[in-house]
Amino acid sequence: MKIVVIGGTGLIGSKVVARLGEHGHEAVAAAPGTGVDTLTGEGLADVLKGASVVVDVSNSPSFEDEAVMEFFRTSTANLLEAEAEAGVRHHVALSVVGTARLQGSGYFRAKLAQEELIKASGMPWTIVHATQFFEFAKGLADGVTEGDTVRLPAGRIQPIVSDDVAAAVGRASVGSPVGGVVEVAGPEAFELEEFIRMGLAAKNDPRKIVTDPNATYWGAELQETTLLPGPGAQIAGTRFGDWLAQQK
Template sequence: MKIVVIGGTGLIGSKLVGKLGEHGHQAVAAAPSTGVDTLTGAGLAEVMEGASVLVDVSNSPSFEDRAVMEFFRTSTTNLLKAEVEAGVTHHVALSVVGTDRLQESGYFRAKQAQEELIKASGVPYSIVHATQFFEFVRALADMSTEGDTVRVSPAKIQPVYSDDVAAAVGRTAVGTPLNGIVEVAGPDAFQLDELIRTRLAADDDPRTVVTDPNALYSGAQLQETTLLPGADAHLAETRFADWLARQR
């Protein structure tokens, strides 16, 4: 089966291409560096020729509100048009657990717009909602840092290893279209502030983490369960503590 992976050279995309290839599929990495530009449409018709599935794990190069909205709207519109013309029968997109609960954030408004375009397109689809990746916990700290202080909400979060996300997206891609959403999360829930303390301590990072219930997350206010998956989520096996130990 030929599967085109948009964003196929990134963190999730490169792992996904590898996993699909190991299972005998023709997985093609599509990105600007491989001659495919979803914003202009350049290279889309060529890369989709003969494809059965398109998987979109791309992300906006800018998180500024207008730029990120323009990226997801334009890119998704171009992808859906090109795959209809090519006869692609399954559109898979990677999105985020809690997207619909984080609409104060420009980024998550853009992800919601992406999902709505997919649902309205008429193309059979599956949307994979993942929780935050282990690899990005430090970036969350950086986004919340002022001086030597990291101000973070104590809301619950259930982070997941990127390898496990790639595996979940791969399973979804080779399956029957869901015409709905499936969630994937790590096995353990943490308070966000404690998770960041643990990550920074492992790096001997001297910054002080301050617990602040009013601290924003990508511009949005968090309730205790905003970032948590539902009861039917697929729980991956890799634990944060084990992953963190390997980083050392």
């Protein structure tokens, strides 16, 4: 089965392509570097010829509010139109647990707009919602650092390693469209401060970490459970501490 992975050269996409290839599928990595640009539509018609499934794990190159909204609206619309013309039978997209609860953030408003386009398209679809990745602990800290202090909102997080996200996306891509959202998360929930503290400590990062009642999560206010999956989520097996130990 031919499966085209949009964003197939990135962190998740490259892992999805590799996993699908190992299972005998014709997995094609599509990205600007391979001549496929969903924002302009360049290369889409050619790469989608004969494809049964499209997996979209692409991300905006800019997180500025207007730019990220333009990216997800335009690229998703172009992709869905090209899929319909090519006879694609299943659209799989990767999004984020808590997207609808994080609408104070321009990024998550854009992700919700992407999801709404998919749902309204008439294309058989599956959306995979993943919690934040283990690999993003430092990046999350960088986004809320003032001087040498990381200021975090209160809340809990149930992070997951990128390998397990790729596995979940791969399973969705070879399965039947569910016309709904599949959630996937890691096996442990942490206070957000604890997660960031563990991630920075593993890198010998000396920044001070505090929970600040005025801090936001990419511009959105957090409740205790905003970032947590629901009770029906698929729970992956890799534990954060075990993964950190392997990085040394």
